[in-house]
Structure formats: C-alpha cells, structure tokens
Amino acid sequence: MSSIDLAIFSSRISAVCDEMGAVLKRAAFSPNIKDRLDYSCAIFDSKGNLCAQAAHIPVHLGSMAYAMSGIIERFDWHDGDMVIVNDPFLGGTHLPDVTLIAPVFYDGALIGFVANRAHHVNIGSDSPGSMPISSSLEEEGIVISPTKIIDQSVLDESLLEKLAHSFEAKGDYLAQVGANKSGVTRLTELVTRTGVESYLAQLNDLNAYGRRLAQAELSRITPGEYEFSDVMDGDGITSDPITIRCKLRVSKHGIVADFTGTSAQVAGNVNCPLSVTAAGVFYAFRCLLPDYTPACAGAFSVIDIIAPDGCLLNANYPAAVAAGNVETSTRVVDAVLGALSQADVTLAASASHGSMNNIAMGSHDSQHPWDYYETIGGGMGASVNGSGLSCVQTHMTNTLNTPIESLESHFPIQITEYSIRKHSGGEGLFYGGDGIVREFEFLSDTQVTLLTERRQHQPWGLNGGSAGKVGCNWLNGELLAPKVSLQVKAGDRVRIETPGGGGWGEPNS
Template sequence: MSDVDPITLEILRNQLEGVAEEMGQVLIRGAYSPNIKERQDCSTALFDAEGRTVAQAEHIPVHLGAMPEAVEAVMAKDPEPGEVWALNDPFEGGTHLPDVTLVSPLAPVGDEGIVGYAVSRAHHADVGGSTPGSMPAGAREIYEEGVRLPGVRLVRDGDIVEDVMNLFLANVRTPGERRADIRAQLAAHDRAEERLGDLFEEHGNTVRDAFDAVIDYSRSRMESELAEIPDGTYEAHDVLEGDGVTDDDVPIEVSVTVDGATLDVDFTGTADQVAGNLNAPLAVAKSAVYFVVRCLTDSEIPPNQGCYDPVSVTTPEGSLLNPASPAAVVGGNVETSQRVTDVVFAALAQAVPERAPAHGQGTMNNLIIGSREGDFAYYETIGGGAGATSDVDGMDGVQVGMTNTLNTPAEVLEAEYPLRVERYAFRPGTGGDGEHRGGLGLERSLTVERDATVSLLTERRRTQPKGVSGGADGATGENLVDGEAVPAKTTVDVDAGSTVTVRTPGGGGHGSPESRDPDARERDRRDGKTESR
C-alpha cells in the first residue's frame, strides 16, 4: 500500500478522473459524426506505465472494460513519447472493427520516461467492409466487416503519419467524417498530456504514487464488497437467437464461484464459436463480467484496475466468447455482451437477490442505414426497457447493459441524413408486471429518402427478458420493413421511400404483481403503461 495520505489521495483521484472526463469532452465537442457528437458513442481513460487502468470517464461499459487489452497490445510494440498508436483488430486488443482505439504514451516530466497512457475508443459509423456501416448481419469472417488496424503508428514525433491515415481513409465510405473524428480523438490525447503535465508540475512524483494508491484502495474496497456475497457456486443459462447465418439458438452457460473476497466466472459449456458474427473477443466477455460486478457493488468505489483484480474470467479457446481469427465478431461486441451480462446477473441473483435487477431489454437494437456510394452512414442503438429492481420500477426507453449512449435527436437525424422520423414513442404494456414494473420498450420508425442498405443486429425477438422473484417477463421486440416483419439479424437493400421500424423489448418485472402498490397501479393506468401489447 502506498503511503500517500488520504486527503492527497482523494484530491489526486478526482483530478485524474477529471483528466479522463475532459478527454471525453474534447472528443465529443470536436467530433463531426452524429454518432460521436450526439450519441456520445466513445470512451476515454488513463492508464499507468504498467498498463493498468487508473481513471476513466463515465462512458461506455463495453469500451472501458476491454481497454486494458488494447494498451497491452500497444505496449508490446515498444511505443515512444510523441507517438499515437491506432488499432481496431479484435484479435489484437480491439473489440469490433468500428471501434477505433488510439493509445498514446505520456511522458510529461521530460527524461523520466513514460508515466502512463491516454486511451480513447470511438465507434466510427463506417470502416469499410461489405456493407455500409460495417455491421453486415450475415458476415462469416472478419474480412467482411471492414479494414483492420493491428496496432499501427498514426502519429510519430508529434505529426500524423499520412501514409497510414490515407490507407485507412481509402478503405472507408465516409473518409471526410472519419478524418474529422480521428482528429477529435487526437485532440483528446493532446489534452490528456497537457493536463497530466499540469498535475506533475503541481504534485511532482506524488502523482506516480497516487496511481498505485488509488488502485490499491479500489482493490481493498472491492474485496470487502465481494466478501459480503455468500460463498458458493451459482449457475445460469441463456441463449442468443441465432448468429445471423442460422436461426438456431446459441447457448451461453456460466458458473460463478464466490470464495471469500474473490469471484471466478467460468463460461465452460458455452457454445463453440459460430459461423456468424456474434462471436465476442475475450476482452468483451471480461468487460461484461466487470460491468455486472460494478453494478452489484458500491458505486462509489473508484473505477480502475483494482476493481477487477479479485475477479477471474475463464472462457475456452475457440468458443463463442474466445473465438479464433478470422471469426466474424461485429455483433459479439454489441449483442453477445448484452447476453453475458444477463446470465451473470441471473447467476448472482441467486446469491444477492436484493441487489440484482430483472433482465433489461437485453439488446442494443443496432440499426445501420447507409449508401453504397458512400454518401452517408447512419448508426444507432435504440433504447428499451430496463429491468426492475427490488425497490424501483425499471426505466422506460433507455440504453441498458453494456451501452451507455444517448439517442440521435430527431432534428439532428433529419438534418444530417436522408431520413425522416415517422414515429418515436414508448410501447405501452411492454414492461413486465411485478411489485416493481419493468421499463417500457420503444418504437422508432424511419423513412429512408434514397436507395440504401439497411442492417439490423438485434435480440430478444423471440425470448422474453426475464422477470425475477415472481415478476413477469418483459415483451419481445420486432423489426419491420414497410410493415413486413424481418429477421432479428438481417441486411437488406431498400428503395427510396421505404420505412424501417424497430420495436424494442421491455424490461422484466421484480416481485409478485399482487404486491404492487395500488397507487402505482393507478399511475400505470393514467400514464398508459398497462395498455394491451
């Protein structure tokens, strides 16, 4: 344990988290694409010289929990100050190809070498591949999903390596937007170096000591929290609704063992890697587990490597959650990660039912619409019902689980893209009944005003989000093109004037419906939440 005094530690902890947050603000304000500047589909964090997370902004869980593997991959290439490395390869530290990660070594104290790393990860609306938006529903190998960056120097001696930038831009459909968003990420890294330099100027090498101290503090707090969970092994099972190639259910099995202050999460029994694109890199599986652990423990524990040290994750090689190249993976990051959170929540609900929520909508409802000519590329995840907890109703129409993005405002969507919003509303009656009711799903209906390609990667279209402790299940979702139902995972070409509708699932209820407060039932009726499905 470091000897940094508690007051100094608390000051520096907040200042380090402030650096990560300011990185994110610079990235969001400087971005060009609505997916980043409006939806805020990006994440930023600081790491120490050993590659351990020290501080992170409150951004996207699936981004943040998987970042350490990206830093590890760059560290293996002996990066130097003045460089920024770019990667998106899921088999070398990435998550899926649209998430482009930048890693820059920081050396704000001159000759003393690298003291840490700034990291940003942003979802780029198109990175090439076989379809606009780079998320083809039927992909069978990663080559169909876009350009791969296996860790390359994007900046050397402070200057962009134009050959690398040009190679990347030559393989995407919206190069102007991509260049602007990459520059916004680089600006965020410049701000991190500046602000970390300010901290070293103010506090000297106490900053290095604080890196160790804040990680030690979080580890100690997390171990105390885990020690309060009853020892034992808890199991759960769920499925994905096909992999985009077949409609066969894809099982996910988990066994969670609590032993004192440690947690072991074992996915042995989960399906082998699949032909479609729902394979999830190990980093994504770990990220989902870490998210659940954070949700079930004290939210005031500083989020850093110390939180995850007491947690181990086991996934067999060649499985759905630890696939081998060249497996397609673009859906694993967004959909399989959601199901992993569901099964781990379900397992731990057996140990701490008062802490675990019912299942939320269990999907990100990925909607991608773009032009093959490269005129535009629209990407969005659509909110739905959150699961109820033991003390409150689930929220209506929100992002749940591994995503934490906003929506694209209708005004922005119509101004930026050849799309028209026909309907955007809650779906009455979709939340599961219970002592506490699950949240409502949404309906979002868009008319495409020019010929385009539409891709949908969704889940919970035939399996309902589960209620717990006697609560009812939430409603399933539905996808339609021109009023006709289409599969949960599909890529189709549509003519100008076609209308795409996404109806998202509701959340599960918590507790017996007979126990619901009569006043709450009257509010449900008055607010139209209990209309028939």
C-alpha cells in the same frame, strides 16, 4: 494516504478523462460521436494498468483495461507518438471502434498513457454502416493492427487518408488525436504539481484502495457456486439458439466467472474476443460496488474469468465479431446477473431489454455516398429497489439517441414515429421498463442492416415477476428476422419495436 486525499486524487485524474471526452465531442464531425457520444477515454500507467476512466461506454473501457498491456509492449515509445488499433483480437471490440493511444513522458521517463476509443461508421465494409451480416472478420472492414499513426509528432498522412473515407471521417480521427493531446497536457500538468514520485505513489495507493473496496463489498456475497444460462436468438446465418452459461464461484479470496458450457463460436458475427467478455463481467460487478469506488485496475483484480478457447465468448481469429461487441456483451451481463440472483435475489436486477437494437444504413453510390449507424434503447429490468426505467440504454452501452433534427439534416431519412412502446415491460411488484418504437422512412434507395436480440427469447423476470415482451422489426408491416440485411426503396418504412425489461416480485393482488 488518507481516504480524502485518495478521493481528491481519483477525481483529478478522472477529470482528465472527462476533459478528453469533451474535446472529442466538440471537435468531432459525425453524429455518432458528437450526438450519440459513442466514445470513451481513459488513463493507464506505464505497464498498461487502468488508472482512471470517464463514465462513457462500459464495453469500450472494460475491454481496453483487459488488453492494454499487450499493445504497449509492442513498441519503443517516444514523446509525441500515437498508436492506432481496432483489431478485436488485440484488445479491440469490433472494427468500427478505433482506439488511439498516446504515451505520457515526464523528464524523459514514461509514466503512463492516455487513450480514447470512438465508433467510426465507415471502417471499410461493403455494407453501409460497417455492421454487416458477416461470417468472417475481413467482411467487416479494415483490420488495423497496432500501428503508429503519429511517430514523434509526425502524422502519417498516407495512413490517415487510407482510413478516412470522407472529410467527416478525417475530422473524427483528428478529433481523437486532439483528445489524446489534451490528455497528455493535462496529465503532465498534474504530475508537475504533485511531483512524479508522489504521483506514482498515489497510483499505487489508489489501486490498493480499489482492491480493498472490491473485496469488502463482494465478500458480502454468500460463498458458493451459482449457475445461470441464457439463450441468444441466433447468429444471423442460422436461427439456432446459442447458449451462454455462467457459473460464479464465490469465495473470500474473490470471484471466478466460469463460462464453461457456453456454445462454441459460431459462423455468424455474435462471437466475442475475450476482452469483450471481460468487459461484460467487470461491468456487472462494478454495479455492485459503491459509486465512489475508483475505476482502476485494483478494483477489478479480485475477479477472474474462464472462457474456453474457441467458445462464443473466447472466439479465435478470424471469427466475425461485429455483433459480439454490441449484442453478446449485453447478454454476458444478463448471465452474470442471473447467476448473482441465485446467490441473493436482491443482488441482481431482472433482465433488461438485452439488445442494443442496432440499425446500420446508407448507400455507397459514388454520387451520394453515406453511412449511418445507431443503437436504440429499451426497457430496464426491475429490481428490489423499484421499477425499471423506460426507453433507456442499459448495461454495455451508454450512448444517447441521435436527435431527430440531426439525423434528418444529415441523411435522406425521416423519423415517422418515436414513442414509448406501452406495456412492453414485465409485470410484478415492480414493473419492467417499457421499450421504444422508432420508425424510419427512407427518402432514397438504402441498404439497411439490423442486428438485434430478444426477438425470440423474452427478458426474464425475477422473484415472481413476469418477463418483458420480445422486440419486433418490421418492413412495411411485414415481420423481419432479428438479424437481417435488406435493400429498401424510397418511401419504405422500417419500424423497430424494442423489448421491455423483466418485472420483479409477485404482483400485489
């Protein structure tokens, strides 16, 4: 199969994922999905190997790619089925991210799966926004083990009612169902045009091509062992620093990312299931590959991961993981990029803001219940290619900001400031990007949870560039801890100042 034919085939199946995402966005009700675009879509083969994905959320797709096979082996699949799951220890990320998986049959034979994952702002936690300062998984909400929500085209209405806490939430679940149905239809049409044997052969060729590309590009890294450590601010229960240690072993056969020496799993919620750690590693190396590299299993097959059982990055059930998906995954990327910089400083960017700067809020008052959650961008790290961007999401998230008009029309909130945090990026030959200032004024009594990082340890610079500024969280002018839950009154203001990115290179004199 020629490279041109492979490129066309890769674009065709990727377009199926793009259309699934468009359906989900247009049909969803909540700002988290329709405005922030906190969702992802992908296609897998009949064994659960990744075939294609849209350019959505890296932490979603990398974790699905790592653990899909274990989920599909649990079921006797039929046409019209759909499985729902959010268990972080069975291929999930954290409980708000709910995945729906649908099989694709052709002439009675199972030929693959489509799947989408979307963030649900209320997954049953007592804490509004379902991102609590937790110390066990059960505090974070409802754990959905892989379960058929649709069995041979029959929807389990009782399960949907149990999961959906509002009309809006029900609409989001049904939007996910619709996205998968769209994916099944479009993939079936593609197989009909190409023929099933040709389709499966092209999948094999695509994976072989992805593997060759990855081997060729990653073989440019000088063989050897490269180690880097980074530190997290704490787990929300204590402020004790938490170490992430990464050793990369690079050879002509591939790369091993070894996290031996990383801190043991902690009492708070910054723990990661191994699938989330894998997502961070896959993403970091995907950034080194050409844009035209297909997003398939073959492209990741040259990377192996070691994370000792029971450590922060391979935590055991029922560890709390709500912030592991959003905060620790991002810092896994920092550790991998830091190790790559030891091999060749031009391979890696300086540290970006290193946090998704999460804020969850709402009220479970019986008369006016509401839940909201968002992530806030910051400064991108600089690199040999130039200065970092300001006020952007980086690495493991790819969501948009919620437009102020949407936020204020849905919830009792006003945004009193939304601006660039000037001079928060690190200096250097190339500057780190600046962070963001976002200030919320609450119009009614509200419970607020902040899960943030880089409030105590600066985003590092490279090659003589200086570090970016740490972030700060404030309540009515008083400094808050990086991770905190608090009850605010009408008129109170929470101000979040996100970190800047690290600089790169010695400044010009």
